[in-house]
Amino acid sequence: LASVEPQSFLDGALVRALFCMKGRFSEASLREAVALSAKVVGSAWARRFDEIEWPALVLLHMLVEIGQKKGLGDLWPLDASFRTPNFSIGLIVWLGWDTDNTDIDLHVVEPSGNEVYYSNKRSKIGGHLSKDFTQGYGPEVYLLKAPPAGTYTVKAKYYSSSQQSALTGATSAVVWSLHGGDDPELNFDTIRLDRNKEMMEVSKVHVAKAACDAEILLKFTDIDGDEIVLKREGSRVNEYVNRKLEIRGMKKFFIDSKHRVYQDDTGHGKFRADEDLAALVAKRDRLLGRRAGSRLSAAGCPTM
Numbered sequence: 291l292a293s294v295e296p297q298s299f300l301d302g303a304l305v306r307a308l309f310c311m312k313g314r315f316s317e318a319s320l321r322e323a324v325a326l327s328a329k330v331v332g333s334a335w336a337r338r339f340d341e342i343e344w345p346a347l348v349l350l351h352m353l354v355e356i357g358q359k360k361g362l363g364d365l366w367p368l369d370a371s372f373r374t375p376n377f378s379i380g381l382i383v384w385l386g387w388d389t390d391n392t393d394i395d396l397h398v399v400e401p402s403g404n405e406v407y408y409s410n411k412r413s414k415i416g417g418h419l420s421k422d423f424t425q426g427y428g429p430e431v432y433l434l435k436a437p438p439a440g441t442y443t444v445k446a447k448y449y450s451s452s453q454q455s456a457l458t459g460a461t462s463a464v465v466w467s468l469h470g471g472d473d474p475e476l477n478f479d480t481i482r483l484d485r486n487k488e489m490m491e492v493s494k495v496h497v498a499k500a501a502c503d504a505e506i507l508l509k510f511t512d513i514d515g516d517e518i519v520l521k522r523e524g525s526r527v528n529e530y531v532n533r534k535l536e537i538r539g540m541k542k543f544f545i546d547s548k549h550r551v552y553q554d555d556t557g558h559g560k561f562r563a564d565e566d567l568a569a570l571v572a573k574r575d576r577l578l579g580r581r582a583g584s585r586l587s588a589a590g591c592p593t594m
Contacts, residue, residue, distance in 0.1 A: 296335050296342045297386055297427035299326045303349055304384070304466055304478075310356060311476045317362060324353050328367040338425035345384070345420055345431045351377040352468065358566065375547050378572035381495065383432040383444050384466040387483075393449040394463055394483065395422065396430035401440025401497075406432060407447075436576045437469075442495040448483035465492045508543075508573040512552075512559040520577055527577050529554060543574050 306323035310316060330346035350367075351374065357365040366373055385396040396419065397407040404413050408422040408430075415438055420431040446463045466478045479493040508520040519530040520543060529537040537555050544553040547568075550561045561567060 294336065295427065296330045296333070296339050296346070297429070299330050300342075300346060300349065300429065301386065301464075303327045303353065307349075307353060307356070308466075308476050308478065311474060315360060317357075317360070320353060320357055320360075320362070321365065324350065324357070324365050324367055327353060331368060331372065341421045345429050347372060347374075348379070348382065348431060348433065349384075352379065352382070355568065356474075376545075376568050376571040378435060378568055378575075379433055379468070380572070380576075381432075381434040381437040381442065381497065382466075382468045383442070383495070384429050384468075385431070385444075385446060385463060386429040386466075387427055387461050387463045389427070389461040392427070392461055393423070393425070394428065394430075394461065395447040395449050396432060396465075397445040397447060397489070398432045399443040399445070401438060401442065436572070437497045439497050442497065444479075444492045444495065445489055446481060446483065446492050447489040463492070467493060467495050469495060469497060508570060508577060510565055510570060511562065513562050514559065516559070518559070520574070522577060540578070543578060545571050545574060547571070 303323040303326040306319040306326075310320050310323070327346050327350040331343050331350065335342060354365045355377070357363070383396065383398055385394065387394050395408055397405055398417065398419075399405045400413055400415060400417060402415070404410075404415075404417075406413050406417045406419050408419065411419040415434065416436065417432060417434045420429075420433075423430055444465055444467065446465065448461065448463075461483050462480055463483055464478060464480050466476065468474060468476045477493075481490050481492055483490065509518070511517050517530075517532050519533075520527055520540070521530075522528075526539040528535060529540050529543075540555050542553075542555060545567060546552070550563070550565075550567065552559055552561065561570075
């Protein structure tokens with residue numbers, strides 16, 4: 291590892307994450323990845339790496355979530371103030387490169403044809419691009435919490451470099467893509483860029499229909515032993531309790547992660563201690579949208 295270059299630590303964390311998610315899970319590797327990411331957040335770096343902590347925190351949240359799904363408990367290594375409640379990412383594209391003082395831009399073309407890049411950082415479906423790194427090694431990161439089904443085309447543009455010479459040669463760019471959900475998949479692709487302003491397609495990420503709203507099923511058993519199921523049927527989201535239809539065309543489903551309680555159109559309940567609320571929030575948002583869980587009803591949701 292290059293001790294003065296944070297990208298070196300992030301690359302190490304990503305490689306270990308890939309190792310864990312490709313069927314060769316190792317608790318030791320995951321813990322190493324968590325430690326490497328935390329190192330980037332908790333250290334001081336040269337000014338050309340300003341805001342490198344943002345992608346490092348995104349990666350750290352992802353790694354901790356992997357550990358929770360593997361039954362390792364809470365691996366969060368930093369102060370709780372650094373943590374985002376109910377963190378969930380449906381699609382992340384991460385671009386890094388191997389030549390210092392270089393500017394490579396990440397472009398992601400969404401299924402609608404809208405292109406997200408440094409001059410168009412936010413999209414109507416929730417896509418968001420991180421800081422435009424013009425020095426160092428990146429990364430530039432595209433995030434989307436609930437990706438609609440379709441094909442996402444990933445491109446890299448070699449904008450400029452103050453390092454390019456006969457000695458350094460071309461720049462290698464590496465793109466990591468993670469399609470989240472119940473069965474997350476992490477992949478990476480590499481390309482060589484050697485001409486300023488050169489744009490190249492790197493990869494395509496296909497989000498299948500099974501990952502979109504029509505196929506999402508929210509299911510859990512609450513503290514009273516009732517099985518709660520929310521699912522889309524036609525144009526409506528219906529709620530079943532113990533396999534009996536209770537709410538047809540529900541409007542809201544509030545989840546209070548702090549107090550571990552929920553509230554629907556007609557009542558409320560409490561989650562079991564082992565329930566993964568971050569996963570439930572992500573599914574709720576895909577089914578009903580974020581507004582459906584943005585506030586309590588006038589009656590309020592008990593803290594219990």
